[in-house]
Amino acid sequence: MDVIYREEGVAEAAASVAGRLAGEGVPARLAAGDPALWGADAEAEAALRLGWLNLPRTSRELLPELGKLVERARAENLDHVVLAGMGGSSLAPEVICNTADVPLTVLDTTDPGQVRRALDDRLDRTIVVVSSKSGSTIETDSHRRIYEDAFRSAGIDPAERIVVVTDPGSPLEQAAAEAGYTIFLADPNVGGRYSALSAFGLVPSALAGADVECLLDDAAEVLPLLAADEGNPGLALGAALGGAALAGRDKLILEDQLTEINGLPDWIEQLVAESTGKLGKGILPVVAAEPTGARDELIMAIESDNGDVRVDGSLGAQFLVWEYATALAGLVLGVNPFDQPDVAESKDNTARVLDGPPPSEEPVLVDGPVEVYGATRAHDLSGVFTELLHGVPEHGYLAVMAYLDRLATFDAPVPKDADFEQMTAAWLAADAQTLRALLAMRTSRPVTFGWGPRFLHSTGQYHKGGPSNGVFLQITGAVTADVKVPGKPFTLGELQLAQALGDRQALTGRGRPAVRLHLTDRAAGIAHLLAAAQEV
Numbered sequence: 001m002d003v004i005y006r007e008e009g010v011a012e013a014a015a016s017v018a019g020r021l022a023g024e025g026v027p028a029r030l031a032a033g034d035p036a037l038w039g040a041d042a043e044a045e046a047a048l049r050l051g052w053l054n055l056p057r058t059s060r061e062l063l064p065e066l067g068k069l070v071e072r073a074r075a076e077n078l079d080h081v082v083l084a085g086m087g088g089s090s091l092a093p094e095v096i097c098n099t100a101d102v103p104l105t106v107l108d109t110t111d112p113g114q115v116r117r118a119l120d121d122r123l124d125r126t127i128v129v130v131s132s133k134s135g136s137t138i139e140t141d142s143h144r145r146i147y148e149d150a151f152r153s154a155g156i157d158p159a160e161r162i163v164v165v166t167d168p169g170s171p172l173e174q175a176a177a178e179a180g181y182t183i184f185l186a187d188p189n190v191g192g193r194y195s196a197l198s199a200f201g202l203v204p205s206a207l208a209g210a211d212v213e214c215l216l217d218d219a220a221e222v223l224p225l226l227a228a229d230e231g232n233p234g235l236a237l238g239a240a241l242g243g244a245a246l247a248g249r250d251k252l253i254l255e256d257q258l259t260e261i262n263g264l265p266d267w268i269e270q271l272v273a274e275s276t277g278k279l280g281k282g283i284l285p286v287v288a289a290e291p292t293g294a295r296d297e298l299i300m301a302i303e304s305d306n307g308d309v310r311v312d313g314s315l316g317a318q319f320l321v322w323e324y325a326t327a328l329a330g331l332v333l334g335v336n337p338f339d340q341p342d343v344a345e346s347k348d349n350t351a352r353v354l355d356g357p358p359p360s361e362e363p364v365l366v367d368g369p370v371e372v373y374g375a376t377r378a379h380d381l382s383g384v385f386t387e388l389l390h391g392v393p394e395h396g397y398l399a400v401m402a403y404l405d406r407l408a409t410f411d412a413p414v415p416k417d418a419d420f421e422q423m424t425a426a427w428l429a430a431d432a433q434t435l436r437a438l439l440a441m442r443t444s445r446p447v448t449f450g451w452g453p454r455f456l457h458s459t460g461q462y463h464k465g466g467p468s469n470g471v472f473l474q475i476t477g478a479v480t481a482d483v484k485v486p487g488k489p490f491t492l493g494e495l496q497l498a499q500a501l502g503d504r505q506a507l508t509g510r511g512r513p514a515v516r517l518h519l520t521d522r523a524a525g526i527a528h529l530l531a532a533a534q535e536v
Contacts, residue, residue, distance in 0.1 A: 001222045001313035001321055003236035010298065010308045013243035014236065017332055021239065022229035030327060031227035042336035049338035051189030052323055055197035056220035056316070058187065062199055063213060066206050069163065069182060073207055078127040078161070082107060082118055083204040084143035085131035087274075087457025088192030089165070091267045092201040092319065093208075098262035099315055102209035107143050108454045110496040112483040114405040115143070119150055129163045129204040130181075133192050135170030138347070139453060142485045142492065149486045163207070165199045191338050192457075193271045196319040218316030226324050233313070234324030240298070240309050241272070241325055242332025245283050249298040250467075251397065251446050252285045256302040261315050264302055268322055270458035275326045275337040277462025283329060284397060284462060286446045288433070294444060296395055342465035342506075346456055349502030354490050359501055367532070369524040374504075374515035381532035384515060385439060388471055389536065391513060392445045396469030399459070400439070402432035403452035403476045403500045404522065432475050432526065438533040453499045464506055472507055472514035475529070476500050477522040 005011035021027065029037055033053055035046035051058075073081075082105045083093055090108040097104040105118050128147050132140045144162070151158045159180035166172040167188045176183050186199040195201060197219055202212040226234045241252070252272060254265035269285040276282040291299050301307030302318070313321065330337025353359060363371035367381040378384040392398050436449040450459055452474075463470055479493035490498075500516065507514040519525025 001225070001233040001317040002310075003233045003240070003321075004310040004312070005236075005240065005308070006305065006310055007308035009247070010240055010244055010249075013247050014239040017243035017246070018235055018239035021235065021328065021331075026328070026331070027229055027232055027235050028227045030324065038331055038336050042338070045336060045338050048189050049191045049194070051187040052191075052194040052197065052320075053226075055187070055190065056216050056223050056320065059197055059199070059202060059216055060213075062184065062202060065184070066203060066212070069203075070206055073127050078125055080105065080122040080126040081204060081208045082126055082128045082147070083131065084128060084140050084147070085165075085200070085204075086137050086139050086454070087270060088195045089131035089133065089140070089200050090454075091270055091458070092196035093204040095261070095263045095267050096196075096201060096205040096210050096212070096215065096315065097208045099260065100205070100208075100210040104204060104208040108139070108457075109406065109451070110139055110142065110453055110492050110499060111403070111405040112479055112481060112492040112496075114407055115146065115483055115492060116481065117407070119146070123150060123154055124156070127161050127163065127207060129165060129207065130172070130176075131165040131200050131204065132170070132172050133167050133186065133195070133200070135166045135172030135175075138350070138495070142488065142495065145486045145488065146483060163203065165203050193274055194323050196267070196323070197316070201319075215316040215319075218314035219320040222313070222317040222320055226320075233317075234321045235328065237309075237311060237321055238325035238328025238332070241283060241329040244298040245276075245329065245333060248296055248395075250283050251294070251297045252283050253289060253291050253297050253299045253307070253446075254285055254287050254302070255299060255304060255306050257304060257306070259303040261302060261318065264315070264318060267319075271322060271326050272329070273459040273462040273466075274340050274343075274457075275330055276333055276335055277459070277466035278335050278339070278341055279465065280467055281333050281335055282462050282466035283333075284446070284448070284466065285459070286397075286448055288449070289436075289440060289446060292444050292446065294446075297446070340461045343456070343461050345464065345506045346460060346499070346503040349505045350495075350498045351502075353498035353501050354495065363518070368528045369519060369521040370528055371518040371520060372515065373518065375513065376515060381517075381528065382535040384517075385533055385536045388473055388513075388515060389439065389443045392443060392471050393469045395467075396471065397446040397448060398439065398443065398471050398473065399448045399450065399463060400432065400436045400473045401450045401452050401455060401475070401500075401503075403474065403496050404432060406451045406454075408522075432529070435475075435529050435533055438530060439536070442533075442536050452503070453496070456499065456503060460503065463512070464510060468510070468512060470512055472504075472512060474500055474504055474514060474516040475519065476516060477519040477525065
């Protein structure tokens with residue numbers, strides 16, 4: 001595992017920080033799991049969150065039972081593996097399986113269309129991994145209820161098809177035991193975003209066909225280096241992250257083109273943003289974006305020479321080293337890297353929206369199939385975009401957050417004399433990430449993108465707890481075919497909208513500008529958004 005500084009300013013800042021940390025004995029103390037490193041206020045939390053340091057060894061205990069589960073699934077021809085999990089329970093398995101090129105259906109969404117498509121795909125050959133550390137995650141609980149109902153309706157015993165990964169003593173463990181489900185208990189001393197090498201990362205990945213033992217081997221190989229003052233890739237990376245941020249380079253551009261590891265920046269995004277974005281501080285990861293050349297950017301390249309820092313290594317080693325480096329970056333910035341104090345507010349707001357009468361809010365503007373909610377003086381959609389971009393402060397960013405189906409595509413034919421909107425609707429995925437790219441071309445500031453509610457378990461902490469320099473654009477869409485959540489008084493579509501409204505309340509309550517665009521027709525609305533962005 002190698003971390004190479006390729007830019008002189010980064011090298012100087014990192015060397016200064018690394019020297020100070022080594023002089024204070026930090027590398028050895030962190031490798032030994034010293035919870036006092038982050039100060040008295042964080043010590044109690046840290047004491048319960050450092051188990052990830054031992055996972056390359058302790059997770060091997062899972063392998064025999066996991067091997068038996070994989071053999072049973074293969075013998076029963078259960079080749080459609082569905083993972084119901086959010087944040088740390090889904091991001092690492094997605095990277096592992098994408099890198100291993102094995103199929104895994106990830107449900108980290110409340111979009112009815114995306115969930116229905118998974119339900120309609122080979123239910124008779126489906127095995128579902130329900131992953132939740134707390135055991136009470138509303139999205140994952142909803143997915144479990146929906147699949148239980150679907151299996152029963154198809155004459156399938158859910159106990160034969162549902163595998164649960166959770167912490168000991170969680171409500172989910174109790175419910176799973178009563179239902180007769182296969183249960184894998186994770187190390188309770190590992191936080192969700194540090195759980196890549198735990199049962200949360202390994203169980204669904206092994207079922208999908210990834211070689212998880214090799215993953216642990218690669219992590220174990222780098223583990224002894226993390227106690228050293230020299231030749232320590234975790235120290236080198238953590239010093240670069242923390243040193244650059246202290247010097248004002250707190251926008252982390254993650255570059256992973258032409259690498260054999262597929263999708264690692266999405267996992268890094270959660271790890272770094274949720275660990276450091278609090279107390280008005282933090283490092284903002286920016287994924288799938290071109291550098292703007294701004295002085296507050298740090299370009300981090302995975303196995304390529306395109307950045308200020310190059311990070312080389314196998315996936316297992318990358319997981320462990322990034323976790324170590326992020327814990328160090330939190331120390332350098334003066335924050336607790338293991339808590340997420342601002343995440344709960346959006347969850348609480350969501351619950352209130354679901355429990356109360358339907359929210360009554362009139363759009364301030366209607367432009368074709370798009371309704372605009374929030375404070376704006378614009379007269380059309382392109383004006384809304386212009387206003388948002390001009391509102392981004394000098395060291396700030398624009399965050400685009402889409403509560404839509406991230407896997408939907410359009411199948412519409414292209415008319416012979418198609419205009420721009422028709423061509424867009426026909427050719428482009430219903431993927432608002434295209435909007436991010438168009439808006440990024442029209443500003444010198446970073447533009448991030450997140451799928452809701454997935455990002456709420458990731459950059460959502462940074463949005464509310466990090467520096468107050470973000471401008472926020474939500475996108476929601478009309479639901480034409482909803483999915484009932486058995487045993488609950490709401491549908492997935494109602495939950496999805498409540499999550500958007502709840503998060504917007506949390507943002508505006510902190511004085512952070514947030515506008516919501518609602519697509520009354522999703523396909524036409526996406527096309528209209530892209531056309532309007534072209535006019536900015």
